[in-house]
Amino acid sequence: xxxxxxxxxxxxPSEVALQDALVAVADPIxxxxxxxxxxxxxxxxxxxxxxxxxxxxxxxxxxxxxxxAGLIEQRDEGPRRLNRLRRAEFDQYFPGLLDLVLTEPxxxxxxxxxxxxxxxxxxxx
Numbered sequence: 797x798x799x800x801x802x803x804x805x806x807x808x809p810s811e812v813a814l815q816d817a818l819v820a821v822a823d824p825i826x827x828x829x830x831x832x833x834x835x836x837x838x839x840x841x842x843x844x845x846x847x848x849x850x851x852x853x854x855x856x857x858x859x860x861x862x863x864x865a866g867l868i869e870q871r872d873e874g875p876r877r878l879n880r881l882r883r884a885e886f887d888q889y890f891p892g893l894l895d896l897v898l899t900e901p902x903x904x905x906x907x908x909x910x911x912x913x914x915x916x917x918x919x920x921x
Contacts, residue, residue, distance in 0.1 A: 809866030809882065809889040817890050820865035821897050825850060826858050830867060833881035834898050842876040 809817075821827055825848055832846055848855055859879070862868045866889075869880045886894055 804870055804872075805863070806869055807864050807866045809886045812864075812866045812889070814890070816865050817867075817886075817893060820861050820867055821893065823858070823861075825854075826862055827897055827900065829858060829862060830881060830894070830897055831902075833868065833879055834883065834894075838880040839871070839878045841879050843870075843879065844876070 821830065828848065829846060833841060843855060843859055846855070848858075850858070859868065859870065859877075863870060867882060867886055869882055870877050871880075872878075883894060
């Protein structure tokens with residue numbers, strides 16, 4: 797186990813408050829990550845393979861929030877950090893929440909960081 801892996805903290809969903817679970821899935825970038833992980837086999841998606849219009853530091857923050865909320869598990873394989881959606885574990889403590897996230901209509905602008913209809917655009921100056 798690498799020093800990098802030893803520094804990963806994985807929170808079990810049983811230790812997560814409902815508020816923290818809701819905050820984790822409230823962000824459109826994090827919902828896009830969760831949807832991508834749900835659509836792929838466990839441990840096949842590295843953090844850098846997600847098409848997110850955010851900086852590397854912001855991407856890292858989003859993965860940390862998801863890990864802290866018990867939604868994902870991560871492990872290092874060489875230079876890549878692979879991810880797994882903890883669907884069964886999460887569903888046990890928050891039944892139906894991931895179903896809502898995963899059945900939400902796809903929005904092309906959610907992962908790009910563009911404003912959605914719930915987020916008004918700032919007026920042009």
